Amino acid sequence: MKNKPLATFSSIVPDLKDYLRGKMRGYKSTINEAPIDLKTLDPKTEILGCFVDSHVDKSVFDKLKKLKMIATFSTGYDHIDLKEAKRRGIPVCNVPTYGENTVAQHAMALMLALSRKLFQSVKRVKEGVYDYHGLRGFDLKGKTIGVIGTGHIGIHLIDMLDGFEANVVAYDAFPNKDLEKDHAFTYVSLDKLLKESDIISLHVPLFPTTYHMINDKALNKMKDGVHIINTARGGLIDPEAMVYALENGKVGGLAVDVLEEENYIAHPEKIDKKTTPEEIRASLMENIIIDHPNTIITPHNAFNSTEALKRIFDTSVENIKAFSAGEIQNDVTKPKKKK
Missing domain, CATH: 3.40.50.720 (NAD(P)-binding Rossmann-like Domain)
Structure with a gap:
């Protein structure tokens, strides 16, 4: 992918914004502290990064006509409409292990x-x-x-x-x-x-x-x-x-x-x-x-250590960079390859 895609990230805590921004150097990125809000979501978004507090349903897909890939900052992915992602051919890449x-x-x-x-x-x-x-x-x-x-x-x-x-x-x-x-x-x-x-x-x-x-x-x-x-x-x-x-x-x-x-x-x-x-x-x-x-x-806080969050961002950015290079990894819309 010659031109780096526009990435939009949600629910990024303030003290780790610079860490994520540094990892995404060279990409056009919008980093938000709040979960996904359909009203303010940039329709030009090509890569969407989100935590489990953002529900990515059909309405999100409908708004993001240019969406090419979703990077979920989690192992689980029940907050994303996988059927809709599969129907549109959009990979959903997770973080298999982090914490x-x-x-x-x-x-x-x-x-x-x-x-x-x-x-x-x-x-x-x-x-x-x-x-x-x-x-x-x-x-x-x-x-x-x-x-x-x-x-x-x-x-x-x-x-x-x-x-x-x-x-x-x-x-x-x-x-x-x-x-x-x-x-x-x-x-x-x-x-x-x-x-x-x-x-x-x-x-x-x-x-x-x-x-x-x-x-x-x-x-x-x-x-x-x-x-x-x-x-x-x-x-x-x-x-x-x-x-x-x-x-x-x-x-x-x-x-x-x-x-x-x-x-x-x-x-x-x-x-x-x-x-x-x-x-x-x-x-x-x-x-x-x-x-x-x-x-x-406790308020869905088990994942929330500084070290774990950095590991989440590290793997998610690796997923994004692999996608940009034409090598999709950790895509949960595809069946796992047997070892």
């Missing part, structure tokens, strides 16, 4: 925070009450911890848990038996994991097959008082089922970094006539979850 240790650390932090009632402890002291009564936690040592998904993040968490002397079991739709040899865990069926785990941590993508995988049926199989961690995708958990499970004590603690309707949680003013009753109900249920005393909710 497996970063996200795993956040999951570990949430797990420790739940086990030692850290949020309640800090809150109590800041409110002027210096008293530990009612704040008893539990040890991770000897507990059975179920990890659903043994990709990069799941395996990093498993390695961290080894230091806590926990009994780790895992489920994966496509188990890699070689991983069992090098890491301290055992593959089990999903049913067995749900029934035997004291703590469950979710590390799978959001697909039709995983949507609301933590639902009434799954919750009923779990131990009473189970603790659940989710740093993957909000849609993995049925929020209505979770509200009832928290209320009746089936779930003793929930710590999540993602919500199914986090766009409406962050921006309730966006709820309008186009919002479906299902979306409104899910949003209401998630507000109840946020306010529940046995939950910890």
Whole structure:
């Protein structure tokens, strides 16, 4: 590609604008701090860079008549209409790995925070009450911890848990038996994991097959008082089922970094006539979850370390430069080549 394409980037934090601008030297780039806004989006954009807080649907494609490539600053890509991208022949290039240790650390932090009632402890002291009564936690040592998904993040968490002397079991739709040899865990069926785990941590993508995988049926199989961690995708958990499970004590603690309707949680003013009753109900249920005393909710922050963000930008710029050179890489609209 002789002429460098015009690139538009969204949701870029101010302190890393110069870093990205330096990486994109030689390109015409527009760098915005806010997520994609259809009203202000430059119709001349040829390369679109975005995080998961920007929804790239048909209306975005319709406005960007010159769009040639999308660089998503994430591993997941459920915020992009892949069918529309495929129909228009526009590659969507992701970041396969960038923060497996970063996200795993956040999951570990949430797990420790739940086990030692850290949020309640800090809150109590800041409110002027210096008293530990009612704040008893539990040890991770000897507990059975179920990890659903043994990709990069799941395996990093498993390695961290080894230091806590926990009994780790895992489920994966496509188990890699070689991983069992090098890491301290055992593959089990999903049913067995749900029934035997004291703590469950979710590390799978959001697909039709995983949507609301933590639902009434799954919750009923779990131990009473189970603790659940989710740093993957909000849609993995049925929020209505979770509200009832928290209320009746089936779930003793929930710590999540993602919500199914986090766009409406962050921006309730966006709820309008186009919002479906299902979306409104899910949003209401998630507000109840946020306010529940046995939950910890962080604002999709697990990826957010300086080092991880720089790795995201590094890979994304490599994707853009490869595309400009006629060599498309990390395109999720194409099936992966078998090794």
